[in-house]
Amino acid sequence: MDKEEQIEKVVEEAKVFEMTKTEVIKVVREEAEKIGLDPKKIISAKAGEKLKPEPITNVKIHPNSKPAVLKVYRNNDKKNFDVYNPFKFRDFWITELDEFCLIIEEKKNSIGKDLMKSLGKRYERLKKIPKELGI
Structure with missing residues (x-):
């Protein structure tokens, strides 16, 4: 690395160390x-607390709804669901x-096919992010 890059790196590290909690x-x-x-x-996550969500066990897709409306069930609990x-x-x-x-x-719903297409596009976008960030 030339001197300019080293100086920029040191300046960035100094800025990070000087940042306050709110920054x-x-x-x-x-x-x-x-x-x-x-x-x-x-x-809001506490130190040491994992941010892993509960596993999704089932999804109910409401038919003929544009935009899609889904109920997401977690942990095989019929009472533990979120409506999106x-x-x-x-x-x-x-x-x-x-x-x-x-x-x-597995769903036979027509909206399920649209969701799979959208999900495929989302994965394509996620593949591009590391390249854009230079990782």
Whole structure:
């Protein structure tokens, strides 16, 4: 690395160390919103607490609804469900999207086919993000 790059790197590290707690929270919130995560879940998490959501066991797709309306059941509990009206893929983590893929494939609903197309596009977008970030 030439000297200019080293200087830039040192300046960036110094800025990070000088940041206050509120500035760090602001940066985390902005980055979470960029990638489609809920910033409240990330910021409010306690130290050492895992952010892993409960596994999705079933999805009920309401027929003939545009935009799609889904009930998402978790942990084989009939009483533990969330209604997403309208349904947005950005409300879920990548691991949850993997679970959706397996469940939605089995559905015979016409909206399920549209959801699978949208999910495929979402995965294509997720593949491009590391390249854009230079990871």
